[in-house]
Amino acid sequence: MKYYNYFPTRKFQIYQIFASNTNLGKTIFSTGLIRSSISKSHNNKYNYYLKPIQTGYPKDDDSNFVKTYIPKVIFFENLIKFKTLFKYEKPVSPHLAADNSIPSDENVLNKIKDYVSECYNESLNNGGRLFLETAGGVSSPVMSGTIQSEFYRVLRLPTILVGDSNLGGISTTLSSYESLLIRGYDIPIILLFNNENYNNHLFIEKYFNENQNSSIITPKIFSIQLPPKKECNDLTEYFQSNDENFKHVIDKLEEWHENRFNRFDEMERKAKETVWWPFTQHDKVNRVNVVDSAYKDLLINYNDNNNNAPSLSETFDGSASWWTQGLGHGNTKLTLTASYASGRYGHILFPESIHEPSLSLSESLLDGVGKNWADRVFYSDNGSTAMEVALKMALTEDYKEKGKETLILGLEGSYHGDTIGVMDACGPNIYNQKVTWYAPKGIWFTPPKILMKNNKYKIHTDINVSSYDSLSEIFSENRIDNDQLSYHYKQSIENQLYHYMNQGYKFGALIIEPVVMGAGGMIFVDPLYQHQLIKSVRSILKIPIIFDEVFTGFWRLGKQSGAEFLKINPDIAAYAKLLTGGLCPLAVTLSTEEIFKKFLGDTKVEALLHGHSYTAHPIGCLVGNTSVHEYYNLDWNKERECEEQDKLFSIWRKDILQQISCLPNVNGVFALGTLLSIELNDIDGGGYASNVAKLLIEKLSTFERNSIDDFGIKTRPLGNVVYIMSSLISDKKSIRNIEQKILKCLNS
Incomplete structure (x- = not known):
C-alpha cells in the first residue's frame, strides 16, 4: 500500500x-x-x-x-x-x-x-x-x-x-x-x-x-x-x-x-516540561515524536517542520512499539475483546478466584508455549515483574545454605528488566551503572554470537571462527552430535562450572534469553551453545532453568518459543510483550509442577508471596487469549521468506542481508522472524552508549513529502546496533520498501 x-x-x-x-x-x-x-x-x-x-x-x-x-x-x-x-x-x-x-x-x-x-x-x-x-x-x-x-x-x-x-x-x-x-x-x-x-x-x-x-x-x-x-x-x-x-x-x-x-x-513543548521519558537523556532530545494515532504498522505523526503546511504523516513503526506489536495497532478484534471484558468484568480480585478469561488464557498457554513441560501459570503485569517472579520461584529454601549467598548463572550481555531483583541477576552494564542499590549476584558466561559478514554467518569463539551458509545449518539438530563446536562448548562450560563449584559458589538458577538477547544489543547467540549450557547445568548443578522469553516469545523470531529453537525445555519461563498484541500490559510466568510444589506447606509464609492489584485482570487475559489464537491462525507461509531444509521464517530477504553484510560501515547483520539487526562499525568500540547510529536513524525517519511512495521509519537504536522489527501481520510490499530504504540510507 x-x-x-x-x-x-x-x-x-x-x-x-x-x-x-x-x-x-x-x-x-x-x-x-x-x-x-x-x-x-x-x-x-x-x-x-x-x-x-x-x-x-x-x-x-x-x-x-x-x-x-x-x-x-x-x-x-x-x-x-x-x-x-x-x-x-x-x-x-x-x-x-x-x-x-x-x-x-x-x-x-x-x-x-x-x-x-x-x-x-x-x-x-x-x-x-x-x-x-x-x-x-x-x-x-x-x-x-x-x-x-x-x-x-x-x-x-x-x-x-x-x-x-x-x-x-x-x-x-x-x-x-x-x-x-x-x-x-x-x-x-x-x-x-x-x-x-x-x-x-x-x-x-x-x-x-x-x-x-x-x-x-x-x-x-x-x-x-x-x-x-x-x-x-x-x-x-x-x-x-x-x-x-x-x-x-x-x-x-x-x-x-x-x-x-x-x-x-x-504538545512538544509541554511534553518537554512535564514528562520524564524512560531510557532517555533529556539533554539530548532535539525533536519529540508527536503521535496522533496508530494503525497496523503505522504511526501517524504530526510534523511542524514545514511552516507552510504543518501536517500529519504515516511512519512505519520500526520497533513494533517496544516489541509489543504483533497484530497491528488499532486491531478491532482486540479492541472489541477489551471492551467486552471491560463491560462484563472490570477488574476482579484474583487470589482464590477464577474467571473465564484467566482460565482460558492459562489453558491456551499450557497448550502453546508451555506445551509438554509447563503445568502452572502465574500472572503479573510486565516482563520485568514476570522475571522477578521467576527468580522467586527458582530461588527457594532448597538452594540456600547458611553463610553462602545463592547466585544465578547467566550470559554476559543479558538484560532481564528494570526492577532491582532482576537487575542484580545481570552483569554490570550501562543500565545498572548509576543504580546505587545494584549488587551483582551471579556469574555470567561469555556466549559466542553470530553475525553475517560478507555473505557468511560467522561464529567467533576462543578457538576459531566458524562459517555457515544458512540459518538452517546453524539451527540443525545435527550440530549437537557432529559440529566440532559442540564438544568444545561442552568442555569449556563444564570446566567453568567445576571451577566455580570448587571455589564454593552456590547457584540457584540458570537464566537465558533464548537465541537473541534483546536489550543487550540484539545479540544473536549460537543456539548450540545455549543448548549445551542448559544440558551441562541441568546435569551437574541440577538447578532450575529459566527462559526469559519476554522479547522472544510468541513467534517474534519465527517460532512460538525458544524451546523450539533450542530443542530443550526450561523449568520456568516468562512471557510478556507480544502476549496481548500490544494492547494492554500483562505478563505470565510458567512453571513445572515440581517448582510449584516447593511452595506448598502448612503456613502462608511458605507460599509464593508475590502479586499485584491487577493480577490476571480480565481485560488483559481475554485480550491475551484472543492474541494467542490470532497468532495461531496466521498463515505463516504467506509473504514470508523461508530457508530450505528447516522452517525458519524471516520476513527479511537473504539477498538483502548479504548486500548489507558487505558494506564497509557494517560489522555484521542477521535477521530472524520479524527482526532485522544491523551492527554498525564504531571505531570507539560500540556498545549501548555509542552514538554512531544517530545519523542512520535520522535518515530512516525522514521522507520525501512530494513522493507518496516514500515514508519514514521510526525506531530506536541500541548503541551501535540498529534494528528494524515489524509486527506479525506486516505485508510483503512494505517490508520490501523498507529493505530498499535501509540500503539507500546505509550507502548514502
Whole structure:
C-alpha cells in the first residue's frame, strides 16, 4: 500500500461523512456543507467533494446531485471539484453491486489517497476543504466485504456522523457512534434532520450533554430542517433557507480543526516540561515524536517542520512499539475483546478466584508455549515483574545454605528488566551503572554470537571462527552430535562450572534469553551453545532453568518459543510483550509442577508471596487469549521468506542481508522472524552508549513529502546496533520498501 504523507494540515481540512444507516440524507448534508464552505472561502480556497463508491449509477449520482445545487458562478471561479472513483449500476450494497469485478481494498484506498494527495498539492498555497462521502451506513461493506468503518480506519479522518431522525433512530445513531468510537475515530459533529414527530436530536443532544467524557471528543449536535417530499425536483429554495444553519456547522468544524492543530503545536513543548521519558537523556532530545494515532504498522505523526503546511504523516513503526506489536495497532478484534471484558468484568480480585478469561488464557498457554513441560501459570503485569517472579520461584529454601549467598548463572550481555531483583541477576552494564542499590549476584558466561559478514554467518569463539551458509545449518539438530563446536562448548562450560563449584559458589538458577538477547544489543547467540549450557547445568548443578522469553516469545523470531529453537525445555519461563498484541500490559510466568510444589506447606509464609492489584485482570487475559489464537491462525507461509531444509521464517530477504553484510560501515547483520539487526562499525568500540547510529536513524525517519511512495521509519537504536522489527501481520510490499530504504540510507 502507498504511504500517505498528506493528511489534514492546518490549511487543508478533510472531513469524512458517515451515516447511521442508508437513505438518511448524507448527500443533502454534503451539499449544504459544501455550499456554506464555499461561501466562507477566501482567497480562492478550494473545495472538493469525493464520493469513493457510488452504486445505482447513473440514476443515482451523488456528485451530480451536489453539483446541481452549487451556484453556477462557483464553477467559473473553479472553486469546487467533484470526483467519483468507483461507479456501479446496481442500486445495492457495493459488495453486491461489484459482481465479479471486485477491486482489492488496497486498490481502492490507493485511489482515494492519490486523489486526496492531488487536492492537497493543488491547495498548498490557499488551503481548502475536502468532504468525503461514504456509501450506506457505518457498517455497510465496501466491494471486498470489509465494513466501511474498518476500511476507512487507516485514514482516520475527522468524521461527521449523520444520525437517524426516524422512529428507532436514537438506537441506530448511538450504536453507530459507539462503533466508530471504539475504532478510534474523532466525531466532532452529529447531524440530524429536525423531525418534529420524534425529536431524536433533542434526546441525543441531552444524552451527550449528560455523558461528556474529558478524554473523548463530545460531538456537537446540529439539527437541520427536513427537506421537502422526495417528489419535489427543485431543492434550491430549501438549501438557500438552510445556508445559515450549515454555516454554523462549518464554523464549529473550523473551531475544532484549529483547536486540534493548536494542541499539536504545543504538545512538544509541554511534553518537554512535564514528562520524564524512560531510557532517555533529556539533554539530548532535539525533536519529540508527536503521535496522533496508530494503525497496523503505522504511526501517524504530526510534523511542524514545514511552516507552510504543518501536517500529519504515516511512519512505519520500526520497533513494533517496544516489541509489543504483533497484530497491528488499532486491531478491532482486540479492541472489541477489551471492551467486552471491560463491560462484563472490570477488574476482579484474583487470589482464590477464577474467571473465564484467566482460565482460558492459562489453558491456551499450557497448550502453546508451555506445551509438554509447563503445568502452572502465574500472572503479573510486565516482563520485568514476570522475571522477578521467576527468580522467586527458582530461588527457594532448597538452594540456600547458611553463610553462602545463592547466585544465578547467566550470559554476559543479558538484560532481564528494570526492577532491582532482576537487575542484580545481570552483569554490570550501562543500565545498572548509576543504580546505587545494584549488587551483582551471579556469574555470567561469555556466549559466542553470530553475525553475517560478507555473505557468511560467522561464529567467533576462543578457538576459531566458524562459517555457515544458512540459518538452517546453524539451527540443525545435527550440530549437537557432529559440529566440532559442540564438544568444545561442552568442555569449556563444564570446566567453568567445576571451577566455580570448587571455589564454593552456590547457584540457584540458570537464566537465558533464548537465541537473541534483546536489550543487550540484539545479540544473536549460537543456539548450540545455549543448548549445551542448559544440558551441562541441568546435569551437574541440577538447578532450575529459566527462559526469559519476554522479547522472544510468541513467534517474534519465527517460532512460538525458544524451546523450539533450542530443542530443550526450561523449568520456568516468562512471557510478556507480544502476549496481548500490544494492547494492554500483562505478563505470565510458567512453571513445572515440581517448582510449584516447593511452595506448598502448612503456613502462608511458605507460599509464593508475590502479586499485584491487577493480577490476571480480565481485560488483559481475554485480550491475551484472543492474541494467542490470532497468532495461531496466521498463515505463516504467506509473504514470508523461508530457508530450505528447516522452517525458519524471516520476513527479511537473504539477498538483502548479504548486500548489507558487505558494506564497509557494517560489522555484521542477521535477521530472524520479524527482526532485522544491523551492527554498525564504531571505531570507539560500540556498545549501548555509542552514538554512531544517530545519523542512520535520522535518515530512516525522514521522507520525501512530494513522493507518496516514500515514508519514514521510526525506531530506536541500541548503541551501535540498529534494528528494524515489524509486527506479525506486516505485508510483503512494505517490508520490501523498507529493505530498499535501509540500503539507500546505509550507502548514502
